[in-house]
Amino acid sequence: MVHLRIVAPGEIADKALELLCAAPAVTNVVRLPGVAHKPEGDLILCDVAREDASVVIGDLKDLQIPAVGSIAVEQIDSSISDVAKAAERAAHGLPSDAVVWEEVEARTSEQTELSFSFTVFMVAAMQIAAVGIILDQPILIVGAMVVGPEFGPLAAICVALVRRQGHLARRSLVALAVGFPVATAVTLLTTLALVAVGAFPEDYGTHEFTNFISNPDFLSFFVAVVAGSAGVLSLTSAKSGALVGVLVSVTTIPAASNVGVASAYGEWDAASGAAQQLAINLAGIVMAGVITLAIQNHDFVNRRRRHLENRAREGR
Template identity: 50%
Template sequence: MLHLRLITPAEQTDEVVRLIEDTVGTTHLAVIPGAAREPAGDLVMCDVAREAGDMLIAGLRRLGLDDAGSIAVENIDLSLSRRADKAEEDAPGEGADAVLWEGLTEATHEESTLSVTYVAFITLATMIAACGVVLDNAILIVGAMAVGPEFGPLAGICTAMVRRRPRLALRSLTALLVGFAAAMAVTVGFSLFMDAVGLFHRSALEGKRPNTAFVYAPDAFSFIVALLAGVAGTLSLTSAKSGALVGVAISVTTVPAAANAAVALAYGDMSQTLGSTDQLLLNLLGIILAGTLTLLTQQFLWNRRQQRP
């Protein structure tokens, strides 16, 4: 279930209440006249089944409530109510399959914003991965994958393509490209520093690396894994039951490939630099392709389910 807390101008309250009452899957409607001060208006609260939430939120936005008032949405972890159970039974579809498009757009908007924190995380992840490739340490590689925040902009691009939001696409692409460029540039400097103090050695990079050689040797499995990870990551963002995003993060070699390219570039090893860059681009392409197709499939299936009597 979702809990909606709305601030409505007094002249719109009746219209908002009618919309809520006409939406299948809503319950626990409460109206407190004149309770809101900023912006001034009435406070309207209700609970709605997750599978009916996107339709109700879209209707509220059509009324202009996001401009004239406020729409706040919260997940309800526990609701002990027969009316809530009845609302979920009446709403079409299953809550776990429902996609809250407005929520997804907002979440990916925040996750794909180029910020100091985002750049710091992706830079730190790339530097950790640089240590991993030089030491041929798979644990450091996995740790770097988990730290990397790059799935946010990738999900933003997928969402923007499906929802036709060019500004979100530009924001996400900017965060992705600038983030990786900054991370790789800092990692080149970091590698040179570590070499100067005797902690990195070119021989370690160019020697046998059975645990990390895959980051600069892309093959068919690289693209297949990226496709599968793109599907899993998208489902983890849209589903109410999945918490698999960390697992997705450690299944693709975006950050380690960028790190290996940076270290190889610092040593002038263009073969590994190009191989790692190919690995990076292959993974990014696979995730974006799979994520977009997953969202399109979810949209198609949900629309068909909504049209059934």
């Protein structure tokens, strides 16, 4: 279930209350007249089956509530109520497959800012990956994958393309377009410094366990596609445990780091291979993410259309 907190002026609140009470997937509807002061209006509380949450929120948006009030969405972890169970049964589909698009857009939007912390995480992740490459230690590569924050903007690009949100796409592209080059450049400089002080060997050497980073193949693309799809599903279904698995499956951070490391050693073939690995992973993730979201969005559009048709037949 999803909890909605709605603030709206009296006349619009009347329409919202009527709409919510008529929706089978909505329950626990409460109206507190005149309790809101900024903005002024009535407060309406209700619980909605997750499957129909975006449909109901769409109806509320049609009343122009965001322009004169607000709609807050909260996840309900547990609801002990037969009435709530009846509301969930009234909604088509399964809660685990339902997508609350407003929730997804808010979550991805938070992860697209080119902030100081985003840049630091990118740099830190690539430093860890650089040490892992030089020491040929896969465990450090895995650690770098987990630390890297790049999946947030990648997921946001997928959402932006499917939901046609140009501002979100631009912010995400800026974060990636700045974050990757800056972190790669820092990695190059760090590698040169560590070689100079003797912490890194003078020769690039061979890397038996991490050689895959600079040698992309079809399986690189295959893993990126599968991981991209799984990553988007983990975001839309709020399954963060699956997202961790996605982060350690893609080779974006290690590949970008190896571009810097190999360049510092003058190993241009390895640097080129790592750059190709990075491009393949980015393309695979975005492609799979867009396809997955497009399928989910198609289901939502059909659900919304049927809902509006039913309302029209009922004269609401």
